[in-house]
Every structure is written in C-alpha cells, then in structure tokens.
Amino acid sequence: MSASKISARACNVFYGDTHAIKGVNVDIGSKSVTAFIGPSGCGKSTFLRCLNRMNDTIDTCRVEGTITLDGENIYDPRVDPVTLRARVGMVFQKPNPFPKSIFDNVAYGPKIHGMAKSKSDLRDIVENALRRAAIWDEVKDRLDAPGTGLSGGQQQRLCIARAIATQPEVLLMDEPCSALDPIATFQIEELIDDLAKNISVVIVTHSMQQAARVSQKTAFFHLGELVEFGDTDDIFTNPSDPRTESYITGRIG
Amino acid sequence: MTLRSKSLFAADPHIQSRKRADARFKLYGLAAILAGLALLAVLLGTVIGNGLGAFQQSYLTLEVELLESKLDKNGNRDIEEIKKVTTFGYDPLLTAAAERLIETQNIQTDLRAKDIAKLLSKSAVSDLRDFVVADTSRIGRTVSFDFLVNARVDGYLKGRVTRESIADDKMISAEQLDAVDQLVAAGALVKRFNLDFILGSDASDQRPEAAGIGTAMLGSLAMMLVVLVLTLPVGVSASIYLEEFAPKNRLTDLIEVNISNLAAVPSIVFGILGLAVFINILHLPMSAPLVGGLVLSLMTLPTIIISSRAAMKSVPPSIRDAALGVGASRMQAVFHHVLPLAAPGILTGTIIGLAQALGETAPLLLIGMVGFIASTTPETMGDALLAPNSALPAQIFEWAKRADPAFYERAWGGIIVLLVFLVAMNAVAILLRRRFERRW
Ligand SMILES: Nc1ncnc2c1ncn2[C@@H]1O[C@H](COP(=O)(O)OP(=O)(O)OP(=O)(O)O)[C@@H](O)[C@H]1O
Ligand SMILES: [Mg+2]
Numbered sequence: 001m002s003a004s005k006i007s008a009r010a011c012n013v014f015y016g017d018t019h020a021i022k023g024v025n026v027d028i029g030s031k032s033v034t035a036f037i038g039p040s041g042c043g044k045s046t047f048l049r050c051l052n053r054m055n056d057t058i059d060t061c062r063v064e065g066t067i068t069l070d071g072e073n074i075y076d077p078r079v080d081p082v083t084l085r086a087r088v089g090m091v092f093q094k095p096n097p098f099p100k101s102i103f104d105n106v107a108y109g110p111k112i113h114g115m116a117k118s119k120s121d122l123r124d125i126v127e128n129a130l131r132r133a134a135i136w137d138e139v140k141d142r143l144d145a146p147g148t149g150l151s152g153g154q155q156q157r158l159c160i161a162r163a164i165a166t167q168p169e170v171l172l173m174d175e176p177c178s179a180l181d182p183i184a185t186f187q188i189e190e191l192i193d194d195l196a197k198n199i200s201v202v203i204v205t206h207s208m209q210q211a212a213r214v215s216q217k218t219a220f221f222h223l224g225e226l227v228e229f230g231d232t233d234d235i236f237t238n239p240s241d242p243r244t245e246s247y248i249t250g251r252i253g
Numbered sequence: 254m255t256l257r258s259k260s261l262f263a264a265d266p267h268i269q270s271r272k273r274a275d276a277r278f279k280l281y282g283l284a285a286i287l288a289g290l291a292l293l294a295v296l297l298g299t300v301i302g303n304g305l306g307a308f309q310q311s312y313l314t315l316e317v318e319l320l321e322s323k324l325d326k327n328g329n330r331d332i333e334e335i336k337k338v339t340t341f342g343y344d345p346l347l348t349a350a351a352e353r354l355i356e357t358q359n360i361q362t363d364l365r366a367k368d369i370a371k372l373l374s375k376s377a378v379s380d381l382r383d384f385v386v387a388d389t390s391r392i393g394r395t396v397s398f399d400f401l402v403n404a405r406v407d408g409y410l411k412g413r414v415t416r417e418s419i420a421d422d423k424m425i426s427a428e429q430l431d432a433v434d435q436l437v438a439a440g441a442l443v444k445r446f447n448l449d450f451i452l453g454s455d456a457s458d459q460r461p462e463a464a465g466i467g468t469a470m471l472g473s474l475a476m477m478l479v480v481l482v483l484t485l486p487v488g489v490s491a492s493i494y495l496e497e498f499a500p501k502n503r504l505t506d507l508i509e510v511n512i513s514n515l516a517a518v519p520s521i522v523f524g525i526l527g528l529a530v531f532i533n534i535l536h537l538p539m540s541a542p543l544v545g546g547l548v549l550s551l552m553t554l555p556t557i558i559i560s561s562r563a564a565m566k567s568v569p570p571s572i573r574d575a576a577l578g579v580g581a582s583r584m585q586a587v588f589h590h591v592l593p594l595a596a597p598g599i600l601t602g603t604i605i606g607l608a609q610a611l612g613e614t615a616p617l618l619l620i621g622m623v624g625f626i627a628s629t630t631p632e633t634m635g636d637a638l639l640a641p642n643s644a645l646p647a648q649i650f651e652w653a654k655r656a657d658p659a660f661y662e663r664a665w666g667g668i669i670v671l672l673v674f675l676v677a678m679n680a681v682a683i684l685l686r687r688r689f690e691r692r693w
Contacts, residue, residue: 054574059501086580096571098590108589109579159575166579 005030005170005200006051011065013046013055020046023065024226026219028170033196035211035232036204038221039247044204045093047221048172051202052088053081069170086113089168091176093204095155097147097162102139105147105158106130109166125165132194133161134187152179160188164195171195173203177210189214208248212236220244300668307666310447310462311407312399313373313436315350316357319385321393330389340378343385344370347378347400358439362432369432374401376456376463402442404461404659406433410444413658450666454628455648461659464652466667468627472542472642473611473674479546479638480553480610485603488557489592495558496565497587516555523552524616532620540621540641548616553606560602564595596689604682608675614646623647645671 013021116122352366408414453465527548576586
C-alpha cells in the first residue's frame with residue numbers, strides 16, 4: 001500500500017432535499033482493496049457513484065465537497081466525466097448487460113477507446129477479460145448469444161468482465177458477488193486480489209467475511225455518515241465505534 | 254375470516270364465484286373482439302363490393318383502317334403534319350370501322366354506324382390519334398384496336414345501368430343497348446382488368462371510363478417522401494435532445510406540453526398555416542405536393558416526437574449507465590445503445606404518423622390539392638414535387654362529388670387503392686421492425 005489514489009473531503013450528497021451522504025472524508029489507497037460496508041440504504045452506492053461521477057446522470061442529485069483522483073479534483077469544471085470514467089470503471093449493483101451479444105458486451109469498451117489494433121487483438125482482450133471474470137468456460141461456445149439471456153450470476157460476471165476489459169486504474173464494484181455461488185465468489189475474490197496488484201479496487205459488500213477476506217481497508221457507513229474507516233483487521237477485531245461493533249456482530253442492519 | 258375447506262378437491266363457494274367472474278370477463282372480451290371483426294368484415298365487404306368494378310373496364314375491338322388520305326395527305330410521313338390532324342380528322346375512320354363491324358359481326362340494328370361509334374368513350378379518338386402519332390408507319394394499314402366504351406355501356410355490362418334506368422337518358426338508347434347485347438354475344442365487346450385505373454390520370458367530367466388514380470398516387474407518394482425526409486430526422490433529433498440532453502426545467506416542461514397540444518390541433522389549422530406561410534409568403538406553387546408534404550410534416554412532427562420520446566423513455570436507464578460506466582460519451586450511449594433499442598418504437602410512431610398524413614384531406618383543401626384535376630402524369634422528380642397534383646384522398650373526394658355514378662364507383666376503387674397503400678406501408682414497417690429487433 002502506498003499513497004492514496006482517491007481522496008474525498010467534506011463530501012455531501014443530496015437527492016433533492018434528502019441528505020444522503022453527510023460530510024464524508026476518506027482516502028482510498030492505490031494498489032489496494034477498500035471495502036464499504038453498512039446497512040442497506042446507508043449510502044454506499046451513492047458514495048461509490050460519486051467517485052466516477054455516475055451521479056451526474058441523476059437530475060436531482062447534487063454533490064458537494066472535493067474528490068480528487070491523483071490529486072486532481074474530479075468535480076472541476078474542466079474535467080470531462082467521460083475521461084474520468086474511462087479511468088475509473090464501475091460494476092453496478094444490478095447487473096446491466098447490453099442487449100447485445102456476449103462478445104459485444106465485453107468488446108464495447110475497448111472498441112470505443114481504440115484499445116484493439118486488430119480483430120484478433122480484440123478477441124484476445126475479450127477472452128482474457130472473460131477468463132479473469134471466471135465466466136469464459138460457460139460462454140466460450142456462445143459468444144454470439146445475447147448477454148441478457150444469461151443467468152443472474154452469469155450476467156454479474158459478464159459485467160465484471162466488461163468493466164475490467166477497459167483496464168481502468170480504479171475499479172468500483174457494487175456488490176459484485178451478490179448473485180454468485182461460493183465457487184464463483186471465490187474466483188471473483190481471487191480476481192480482486194489479482195487486480196489489486198496493479199490498481200485500486202473499491203468494493204461494496206454485505207458480507208463481513210468477504211470484506212475481511214479481500215480488503216485491506218474498510219469503511220463503515222451508517223445513515224449517510226462515515227462512522228469508521230481504518231485497517232480492515234482493526235475494524236473487525238477492535239472497532240472503535242459502538243455502531244460498528246453492533247453492525248459487524250449482527251445487531252443492527 | 255373465512256374457513257378454508259380441508260380438501261383440495263372440495264369446491265369452495267368463494268372460489269367458484271371468482272371463477273364465474275373470470276369466465277364472464279373472458280366472454281365480454283371475446284364478444285368485443287367478434288363485434289370488431291364483424292364490423293371490419295362489413296367495412297371490407299362494402300369497400301370491395303363497391304370498388305372492385307373500378308378495376309375492370311369494357312372495351313370494344315374495332316378494325317380501323319388508318320387511311321393515308323385522311324391522316325397524311327401528302328404521303329411524306331412528316332410528323333409535324335400528322336400531328337396537325339385533329340381528332341375530327343379521325344372521326345370518319347371510327348365510323349367506317351363501326352360500319353365494318355356491323356357487317357362482319359352481322360349485327361341486326363336500325364342504328365347508323367355513327368350511333369354505334371357513339372358507344373365508344375369520348376377519349377377513343379384521342380387514344381387512336383396518340384397511337385398513330387407514336388408510330389407513323391401504322392398509317393395506311395388496318396389495325397385492330399381496343400377502344401374504351403363510354404361509362405353508360407360499361408355500366409350496363411357491370412349491371413349498374415339497366416334498361417329501366419336509361420328511360421330518360423339522352424346519352425344512350427334502348428336500340429344501342431340491343432346492339433351492345435349482340436356485340437357482347439359476338440365477343441367484340443368485353444369487360445376486362447383495367448391497369449389504367451391504377452396507373453392513369455384523372456379525366457374530365459364526361460369521361461369517367463378514362464379516369465385513373467395513378468397520378469394522384471404519385472402525388473401522395475411525393476408527399477409521403479417529403480414528410481418522411483423532413484419529419485424523421487427532425488423528429489428523432491428533437492426527441493433525442495429532449496429526452497437525453499435537455500435539462501428538466503420550466504422551459505422544457507413548456508415545450509413538452511406544447512408538443513402534446515400540437516398533436517391535437519385539427520389538421521385544417523395546419524392547412525391554413527401552410528397557405529399563409531408557404532404559398533402567400535414564400536410563394537411556393539399552389540397545389541404542389543411539396544407544399545402538401547410541408548403542411549403534412551407540420552402535422553406529423555408532434556406525433557413522431559411523442560412516440561420517439563416514449564420509445565426512448567422505455568429503454569431502461571441501466572443501459573445508459575452501463576454505457577457511460579465503460580467511458581462512452583452521451584452521444585455514444587444514445588447512438589450505440591438507446592436508439593437501436595428505441596428504433597422499433599420510433600418506426601411504429603413514424604408509420605402511424607405517415608398513415609395519418611396519407612389519409613388527410615382537410616389541409617390539402619386549403620392549398621389547392623383538392624379539386625385539382627390531375628390529368629398529366631409528372632415526368633421528373635422535380636415535376637412530381639412542384640407541378641400541381643392531387644393526392645389519393647383528395648382524388649377520392651373529387652370523384653365522390655361528381656354527378657356521374659361511374660365516378661362514384663371509381664371513388665370506391667380509390668378507397669381500395671388507399672387501403673392497399675396503407676397495408677403496404679405497414680408491411681414495410683413490420684419488416685423493418687423485425688430487422689431491428691433481431692439485432693436487439
Ligand atoms: N436516485 C435516487 N433518488 C432519490 N433518492 C435516492 C436515489 N438513490 C438513492 N437514494 C436514497 O439515498 C439513500 C442511500 O441509497 P444507496 O443506494 O446509496 O444505499 P446503499 O447503501 O447502496 O443501500 P443497499 O445496500 O441497499 O444497496 C437511500 O435513502 C435512498 O433512498
Ligand atoms: Mg447499494
């Protein structure tokens with residue numbers, strides 16, 4: 001772990017009049033895994049979406065404070081969200097494959113960013129991404145089939161493959177294993193470990209075990225506030241806030 | 254609290270009454286559909302029963318001797334001189350041909366050959382003249398030519414005109430009908446399919462038998478082309494902007510409300526607007542399909558915008574998120590993902606708008622397309638757009654208001670053509686939609 005890749009300072013998010021994120025300060029390290037945990041509706045997805053400005057698409061949503069990527073404020077008017085999102089990839093909470101073929105789903109990002117020099121290049125990128133997302137064996141014979149025809153868990157892994165195919169510097173994953181069986185979950189966790197050798201990964205999860213297994217840092221959100229943020233080992237063994245303790249021991253949530 | 258019976262097989266009165274309600278509802282639905290189908294059958298039956306006659310016409314075959322002494326006095330085949338021979342010059346040829354017909358077919362009649370020649374349409378002479386002018390080498394020969402007969406005789410063969418109904422008719426006499434009976438028996442006078450109704454142009458009041466709807470159809474086609482070319486790009490771009498890019502504020506709300514209101518404005522309002530703007534201010538030609546198309550575009554645009562927006566709105570937002578999430582620009586998200594998914598809906602809206610425009614008569618009234626006698630077929634694309642023309646519904650209206658019942662039959666025939674046109678447009682839409690849907 002080294003210097004922080006993303007830093008948020010005094011971050012407030014409003015949906016119209018609803019105050020969804022309240023003064024959050026957080027530093028996300030490069031080449032590491034950060035886990036966001038907290039009860040449903042506490043604002044994990046909201047905060048995650050701030051990090052690549054996906055909240056721009058919601059008309060009622062307003063973001064205050066500063067969030068920097070490599071020291072540059074991503075909400076600066078000079079920043080093009082398109083460039084930002086190419087560097088900060090995202091796996092959404094609900095699997096949302098394009099209604100196109102499995103191949104095109106994964107190939108779309110590399111194509112628009114001009115990452116493949118030839119058809120075979122593109123095929124290699126797609127195969128590699130699908131392999132790393134642990135879905136290659138299931139789809140290798142039907143790459144032309146629609147991505148929407150896959151099972152929920154397969155769609156989730158397809159979306160992971162799509163996100164890593166563009167080789168982002170930061171990958172935001174919103175409950176990437178919510179529909180996966182234990183074996184696939186294990187494979188995705190291995191992928192996350194592997195990714196964290198080169199990039200920073202932020203993962204939202206409802207599984208304490210998963211947070212403990214994959215992350216180096218953990219942030220606990222509660223009712224829009226960042227209650228506690230620190231080394232994962234500390235949070236799970238020695239939480240400083242009583243709310244954190246009751247959540248991880250299963251008393252609130 | 255109701256007690257549930259223990260056994261699955263026992264009939265529960267509550268459930269039984271629900272089942273009866275189900276069955277009743279199904280029955281109502283079925284009855285509604287049957288009533289709809291019955292009405293459709295009545296409609297189609299009436300249209301076809303009344304209009305099919307227009308697709309058939311009666312012809313009398315005559316052996317005409319194209320006398321050189323009448324048509325080309327100097328015998329030098331100079332086309333300019335031949336063109337100078339008026340239709341009066343051809344009259345004697347027809348009388349002579351009728352005379353020969355009476356002899357060869359052995360027709361028993363007191364009528365003179367001139368009266369038999371009167372069975373022919375008023376356009377018979379000019380048809381023959383066109384035939385000669387087209388190829389002067391025919392002069393001097395005897396040719397067999399199928400002449401249109403007039404609407405009374407044609408109506409007699411179709412059963413519309415009877416011996417009773419012509420009692421006071423100055424156009425035709427009972428003796429002439431006697432001759433017609435004999436000619437039919439001899440096979441010289443036959444009723445057959447008439448392509449000229451579909452391809453031909455309108456004719457004057459005295460010649461319903463020669464009137465065709467083809468030119469008006471070209472007028473409609475030209476208008477549809479204008480409407481499609483103008484409204485599809487404008488409508489789709491407007492809806493892309495409103496749906497995907499425009500901020501949601503008072504102004505866009507106002508625009509939205511106004512577009513919905515525009516869709517409900519009576520079409521005649523667009524007609525008078527077209528008259529004021531396109532003709533009086535911009536001085537575009539009266540009765541031109543281009544102007545008709547412009548007016549109909551104004552009318553169709555709101556329909557297309559509304560349906561395109563609805564189609565784009567129904568594309569799940571998660572698809573846009575997915576595209577933006579991998580670093581696509583908003584344009585890319587729209588053109589690569591939203592539009593292909595919305596295309597079937599946009600197409601449906603466009604076809605509905607076009608179909609409405611195709612059947613619209615009222616706005617054409619004000620720009621002079623109703624009542625225009627479309628008697629010459631446009632030759633070039635420019636003519637098709639700028640030369641005065643009629644349109645399918647306008648032509649039908651024009652025929653329906655003329656006195657001769659033969660025109661009434663043609664009006665019904667025109668309705669059939671209009672319906673076929675509509676069905677064809679819908680078929681194209683369905684085919685296109687299939688194509689788009691297969692690509693999901
Ligand atoms: N588009 C939106 N418009 C208005 N309010 C929203 C919107 N999205 C989320 N919220 C509100 O913001 C709060 C935080 O929602 P968020 O989706 O971030 O929760 P979460 O922590 O991701 O929950 P979960 O674990 O169930 O996914 C909730 O109270 C929710 O009602
Ligand atoms: Mg969430």
